[in-house]
Amino acid sequence: MNSYQKALRINKRKVLLTQIILFVLFVLLWELLSQIGLINDFLFSSPSKIIKLLISYFKSNEIYKHIMISLFETIIGLIIGTVFGILFGIVFWWNKFLSKVFDPFLVVLNALPKTALAPILIIWAGTGVFGIIVVSVSISLILTIISSYNYFKNIDEEKILMLKSFGANRLQILFKLVIPYNIPNLINLIKINIGMTWVGVIVGEFLVSRMGIGYLIMYGSQVFKMDLVMMGVIILAVIAFIMYEIVNIIEKKIRKNRGI
Numbered sequence: 661m662n663s664y665q666k667a668l669r670i671n672k673r674k675v676l677l678t679q680i681i682l683f684v685l686f687v688l689l690w691e692l693l694s695q696i697g698l699i700n701d702f703l704f705s706s707p708s709k710i711i712k713l714l715i716s717y718f719k720s721n722e723i724y725k726h727i728m729i730s731l732f733e734t735i736i737g738l739i740i741g742t743v744f745g746i747l748f749g750i751v752f753w754w755n756k757f758l759s760k761v762f763d764p765f766l767v768v769l770n771a772l773p774k775t776a777l778a779p780i781l782i783i784w785a786g787t788g789v790f791g792i793i794v795v796s797v798s799i800s801l802i803l804t805i806i807s808s809y810n811y812f813k814n815i816d817e818e819k820i821l822m823l824k825s826f827g828a829n830r831l832q833i834l835f836k837l838v839i840p841y842n843i844p845n846l847i848n849l850i851k852i853n854i855g856m857t858w859v860g861v862i863v864g865e866f867l868v869s870r871m872g873i874g875y876l877i878m879y880g881s882q883v884f885k886m887d888l889v890m891m892g893v894i895i896l897a898v899i900a901f902i903m904y905e906i907v908n909i910i911e912k913k914i915r916k917n918r919g920i
Contacts, residue, residue, distance in 0.1 A: 705886040710894065713887045723895070730861055730872040731899065733789060737796030738857045742850055744797075745804020752805070753812035753838065754830065766806055774799045778863045787868040796860030800853045807849050811842045847911045854903050858896065873899075 687707050693699045694706035701709065717723035752759035778795045785794040815838055823833050839846075865874025873892050880888030 701886075702884075703886060705890045709887045710890050714891050714894075717891070726872050726876055727895065727899070729789070729869075730865065730874065730896075733792050733796060733861045733864070733872070734854075734857050734903075737793045737800070737860060738850070738853055740793070741797045741800035741857060742804055742853050745801050746808045746846065746849075748805045749808030749812055750834065752809045754834070759809065759813075766802060770802045770806060775859070775863050778860075779867060782864060782868055792861055792864030792869060792872075795864040796857045799860040800856040803856065804849060804853060807852075808842075808846065811845045811849075812838050815841060843914060844911070847907060847914070851904055851907055854900060854907070858900055862896070 690699075690704075691707045694701040694704065714723070752762065774795075777798070781795050781798055782791040785791040819837060820833055823837060828836065861872070862874035862877070865872040866878045869875045873896050877889050877892035877896075880886065880892060
């Protein structure tokens with residue numbers, strides 16, 4: 661291992677250690693301020709109360725059903741929104757006429773506040789799990805189409821011409837150049853969609869669900885139980901972080917295999 665690689669590892673460890681220290685200090689300060697009364701623990705809760713409530717939910721096994729239903733809705737919404745978004749991006753790259761026809765519609769749809777339209781989408785799709793998945797897909801789909809299409813069309817024309825000079829057809833250009841070249845961009849798009857999909861799921865659960873993390877947060881706010889609200893937010897943050905890190909691990913393996 662050369663000195664440059666050692667320096668990189670040391671720097672990563674320093675960053676991680678600093679992040680841990682800042683998080684611990686934040687939690688300790690939050691607990692201290694709530695204990696001495698400088699912040700109202702009725703409004704902001706406290707780490708000790710949140711941990712106590714979380715332990716009780718885990719002991720009763722009640723938390724698992726909420727996590728599993730939200731995670732299921734999020735994963736399905738993420739897969740549908742990402743896969744179909746990329747497929748539409750490929751279609752628009754393939755057919756310039758279609759991309760020009762649908763471009764203004766995509767711009768308008770992207771500008772619409774999807775969360776505000778969530779009640780309408782749920783009425784159309786139904787008030788069950790399917791309706792919540794539709795809301796989550798609606799938030800990520802248009803962004804994925806626009807982003808993936810822009811990634812695909814910004815390929816260097818000289819590289820495309822070079823492949824054409826060797827007799828490559830459009831399908832070969834797509835699978836040998838366009839998609840492989842944009843794998844890092846598509847992975848970053850998945851990372852963005854994790855957050856976007858969670859937003860859709862939580863909004864949907866706010867409106868119609870009787871289970872899920874969004875339901876816990878909404879119910880806690882309705883009965884002014886901030887311990888429950890903050891517990892839901894923390895669980896949501898942890899799961900979203902884990903999903904993000906899983907994508908990071910996959911990205912590192914892909915980069916390693918490609919020698920990047």
